[in-house]
Amino acid sequence: xxxxxxxxxxxxxxxxxxxxxxxxxxxxxxxxxxxxxxxxxxxxxxxxxxxxxxxxxxxxxxxxxxxxxxxxxxxxxxxxxxxxxxxxxxxxxxxxxxxxxxxxxxxxxxxxxxxxxxxxxxxxxxxxxxxxxxxxxxxxxxxxxxxxxxxxxxxxxxxxxxxxxxxxxxxxxxxxxxxxxxxxxxxxxxxxxxxxxxxxxxxxxxxxxxxxxxxxxxxxxxxxxxxxxxxxxxxxxxxxxxxxxxxxxxxxxxxxxxxxxxxxxxxxxxxxxxxxxxxxxxxxxxxxxxxxxxxxxxxxxxxxxxxxxxxxxxxxxxxxxxxxxxxxxxxxxxxxxxxxxxxxxxxxxxxxxxxxxxxxxxxxxxx
Amino acid sequence: xxxxxxxxxxxxxxxxxxxxxxxxxxxxxxxxxxxxxxxxxxxxxxxxxxxxxxxxxxxxxxxxxxxxxxxxxxxxxxxxxxxxxxxxxxxxxxxxxxxxxxxxxxxxxxxxxxxxxxxxxxxxxxxxxxxxxxxxxxxxxxxxxxxxxxxxxxxxxxxxxxxxxxxxxxxxxxxxxxxxxxxxxxxxxxxxxxxxxxxxxxxxxxxxxxxxxxxxxxxxxxxxxxxxxxxxxxxxxxxxxxxxxxxxxxxxxxxxxxxxxxxxxxxxxxxxxxxxxxxxxxxxxxxxxxxxxxxxxxxxxxxxxxxxxxxxxxxxxxxxxxxxxxxxxxxxxxxxxxxxxxxxxxxxxxxxxxxxxxxxxxxxxxx
Numbered sequence: 001x002x003x004x005x006x007x008x009x010x011x012x013x014x015x016x017x018x019x020x021x022x023x024x025x026x027x028x029x030x031x032x033x034x035x036x037x038x039x040x041x042x043x044x045x046x047x048x049x050x051x052x053x054x055x056x057x058x059x060x061x062x063x064x065x066x067x068x069x070x071x072x073x074x075x076x077x078x079x080x081x082x083x084x085x086x087x088x089x090x091x092x093x094x095x096x097x098x099x100x101x102x103x104x105x106x107x108x109x110x111x112x113x114x115x116x117x118x119x120x121x122x123x124x125x126x127x128x129x130x131x132x133x134x135x136x137x138x139x140x141x142x143x144x145x146x147x148x149x150x151x152x153x154x155x156x157x158x159x160x161x162x163x164x165x166x167x168x169x170x171x172x173x174x175x176x177x178x179x180x181x182x183x184x185x186x187x188x189x190x191x192x193x194x195x196x197x198x199x200x201x202x203x204x205x206x207x208x209x210x211x212x213x214x215x216x217x218x219x220x221x222x223x224x225x226x227x228x229x230x231x232x233x234x235x236x237x238x239x240x241x242x243x244x245x246x247x248x249x250x251x252x253x254x255x256x257x258x259x260x261x262x263x264x265x266x267x268x269x270x271x272x273x274x275x276x277x278x279x280x281x282x283x284x285x286x287x288x289x290x291x292x293x294x295x296x297x298x299x300x301x302x303x304x305x306x307x308x309x310x311x312x313x314x315x316x317x318x319x320x321x322x323x324x325x326x327x328x329x330x331x332x333x334x335x336x337x338x339x340x341x342x343x344x345x346x347x348x349x350x351x352x353x354x355x356x357x358x359x360x361x362x363x364x365x366x367x
Numbered sequence: 368x369x370x371x372x373x374x375x376x377x378x379x380x381x382x383x384x385x386x387x388x389x390x391x392x393x394x395x396x397x398x399x400x401x402x403x404x405x406x407x408x409x410x411x412x413x414x415x416x417x418x419x420x421x422x423x424x425x426x427x428x429x430x431x432x433x434x435x436x437x438x439x440x441x442x443x444x445x446x447x448x449x450x451x452x453x454x455x456x457x458x459x460x461x462x463x464x465x466x467x468x469x470x471x472x473x474x475x476x477x478x479x480x481x482x483x484x485x486x487x488x489x490x491x492x493x494x495x496x497x498x499x500x501x502x503x504x505x506x507x508x509x510x511x512x513x514x515x516x517x518x519x520x521x522x523x524x525x526x527x528x529x530x531x532x533x534x535x536x537x538x539x540x541x542x543x544x545x546x547x548x549x550x551x552x553x554x555x556x557x558x559x560x561x562x563x564x565x566x567x568x569x570x571x572x573x574x575x576x577x578x579x580x581x582x583x584x585x586x587x588x589x590x591x592x593x594x595x596x597x598x599x600x601x602x603x604x605x606x607x608x609x610x611x612x613x614x615x616x617x618x619x620x621x622x623x624x625x626x627x628x629x630x631x632x633x634x635x636x637x638x639x640x641x642x643x644x645x646x647x648x649x650x651x652x653x654x655x656x657x658x659x660x661x662x663x664x665x666x667x668x669x670x671x672x673x674x675x676x677x678x679x680x681x682x683x684x685x686x687x688x689x690x691x692x693x694x695x696x697x698x699x700x701x702x703x704x705x706x707x708x709x710x711x712x713x714x715x716x717x718x719x720x721x722x723x724x725x726x727x728x729x730x731x732x733x734x
Contacts, residue, residue: 047543047568049550112509116502135483138505139546142479145509146539149516153532161528165520172513176414179506183416201414 022357031079034092035099042100042147046140053132053140057111059123063131073123076239076362077102077210083354084214084228087347095214097151098163102210104148105171109206111141113178117265124256145171155217163216166225170209177202184268188291195273196237203243204236211235211355227345231355234338239362241331244269245324248315260311266293270330275323282320289314335363389724398446401459402466409467409514413507420499420507424478426490430498440490443606443729444469444577450721451581451595454714462581464518465530469577471515472538476573478508480545484632491623512538522584530583533592537576544569551635555658562640563604570610571603578602578722594712598722601705606729608698611636612691615682627678633660637697642690649687656681702730 043054055061062068078099085095113119114127115137121127129137148171152164180198184190211232212225220228246255247262247269255261262269275286318324338359342352410421422428429435445466452462480486481494482504488494496504515538519531547565551557578599579592587595613622614629614636622628629636642653685691705726709719 045539047546050543050546108509112505116505134501135549138479138483139542139549142475142508142512143539143542143546145512146535146542149531149535150539153528153535156528156532158525158528161520161523161525161531164516164528164531165523168513168516168520172412172510172517175506175510175513176417179414179417179510182502182506 022353024357024361027083027354027358028075028079030092031077031082031099032075034082035075035078035096035103038096038100038151039103042104042151043144045147046143049132049136050140050143053128053136054144056131057107057128057140059125063126075103076358077106077207080207080210080232080355080358081214083351083358084211085218086214087228087345087351087355088215088218088220088224089348090214090218092214094218097155097160098213098217099210101148101152101163101167102206102213104144104151105167105174105209106206108141108144108148109174109178111137111144116178116182119257119261121257159217159219163213166209166213166216166229170205173201173205177205181267185266186294187268188294189276189287190268190273192270192273192277195268195270199237199240199244199270200233203240204233207236207239208232224345227341230341231338231345231359234334234341235359235362238331238334238338238359241270241327241334242363244271245327245331248318249324259308260315263311263314266290270327271318271323273323274326274330275318275321278321278323278326280321282317286314286317286321289317331363335359389720391724391728394450394721394725395442395446397459398444398449398466399442401449402442402445402463402470405463405467405518406470409471409518410511412514413510416499416503417507417510420495420503421511423498424474424495424507426492430493442470443725444473444574447574447577447599447722447725448581450718450725451578452585453581454595454712454718454722455582455585455587455591456715457581457585459581461585464522464527465580465584466577468515468519468530468534469573469580471511471518472534472541472576473573475508475511475515476541476545478504478511483545483549486624486628488624526584526586530580533576533580533583533596537572540568540572544572548634552633553661554635555661556643556654557635557640559637559640559644562635562637566604566607566611566637567600570607571600574603574606575599591712594708597708598705598712598726601701601708602726602729605698605701605705605726608637608694608701609730611638612694612698615685616691626675627682630678630681631672633657637694638685638690640690641693641697642685642688645688645690645693647688649684653681653684653688656684698730702726 039058040060043058044051046054052061052065056063059068081095081099081102082092083095084098085092110122111128114122115129115134119127120130127137128140132140148167149164152160152167177198177200180194181202184195184198208229209232212220212228215228216225244262247257247267248260248271250257252259258264262272272286272290275283276290277283339356342355345352406425407427410425411418413421419428419432423430426435448462448466448469449459450462451465452459477489478495481489482496482501486494487497494504495507499507515534516531519527519534544565544567547561548569551562551565575596576599579587579595582595583592611629614624614634615627615638617624619626625631629639639653639657642650643657644650706723709722
């Protein structure tokens, strides 16, 4: 396996599965276009200076307050929420409040996680707590979470109540996942199963909610919504497996984060857990180094500040122990499980093709 | 006006208004007893270590993890939520999920506000961020907020959807209020009207929600719920006026907070705003001192660290300028407005008497 470049051909080969008729970038663009007006409208409700801080976070203005073109992320979740409405036979517009609510919860968690993790960069820009201070990061995160519930519940429908309940459960799982993720940093060893549970909470739950919330707003029954959630859950795990690879081997210029960011934060991500669980000389050497790292930093320490070579050594050991290969394969397994979950759902073929194409996109993204 | 002791007789005289048949402490105890089992059940759902951190915050365990008798606060909000259900002709039990949801939101805001404000003590104990670190304070706060929505929406009723919407709006106002409160710290001057708006958001909105949420869950129409909200809003303002007096002249042994805590944090609370707005020599001298304070601390500074005498000087100037007297009168005005709001609501006399007695209690509490 090559140690340069990202992923090799193993995941890329999935591209041949994708329904070539589907224009994924157009679907993402539609999600952004249909959801942004409502997102901006509700963010504008915030009292100053929270409206400005939120606008900075979303990339609508720069740190000086001037309008910015803005990289608000890929907006996979809004796109999924609209397709989700269509999966239930409703027009995509029906999914818009769900798309906005999920996007608000996602960004609430980014604001708080960046502060808790001490991350200084996101989407190639300084994070909110770096620019506006920790208090604003906390407060605006809280406000986005409150807005998420508000934007759904002001619909005043039974479906909105069901959608908000699913969002509340997903949000709590997301918070559970962050708690697990942080607690793993202080442990020498975490099993692959524990890591998958954490990632299912931290990433799977909200993606699952995005894929089901449009359908719920569109009047789908629980069986359909649950099947869509399963697709989203496994898609989230596939997405996170790719993210874990990027967290170690990704280029800062492409990821928008610091180099070795996951190793720096002592994250027990999938490649690390798989490598530790594999056994053998590289695995044992890695375990020794990580145990020494854990002892060398205090709990209040934000991260490790080794030089490049020391991170490179750890990355190489993870790879030698098979952690990189296993994670890459796991992304493919989760991708396949996600697609299998769609088989039980009665929906138009064109929608199934879109969900298939989006799954492919999520796994091969950012190469 | 005496500068020792709390409040003089001006507010105390309200006691003569209270319906003497009503046992307020028994109502508070009932609120605690009926709501605590569900509160504990939902808090138990949190992933470790968040369950432990939350249990510490609620006073169920001490910092070492041993069971504690716990001072979970006066539990005015749960008591109000149960009476609220009865105001709509429903049994008090109907208000329990509302009581728990409001209590969860209240405690979410305490966890985050203590961290943002740098408060080290609450209810005579170290605050969560002091004991378990800032990240846990953020995370457990988030989790309590998510649980608040969950506990209501899992009822699965239309009424629960309406109740959750009211809670979402109240929560956002509460966050707006905290944002305004913090922004006032950096300003030399804040008008009384601005201060009242901030306090209506920060304290009035959630108390208003507590007094209406039980009724909504009990099937009350919007007119009844809105009238109860008005009572709660003004009760909240009366409560906050008293709190503002305690924040300057309260005894640490009684309030559980640091001496001069509001002056220390440069809070523009009601007595300060009223004193600044009053004009005259004491008002002008106070304005000079506060302007100098504002220049002498950096934005990152958590608070002022003057000696006792300097805080005493400021407190005396606020009192000489009439800020203490005005705030005490304002508490009575808000108390009267709260009671007037009840006149439009059709409810059993016994319930009206309970709400009257609780309003009296809130204004004369902690002397």
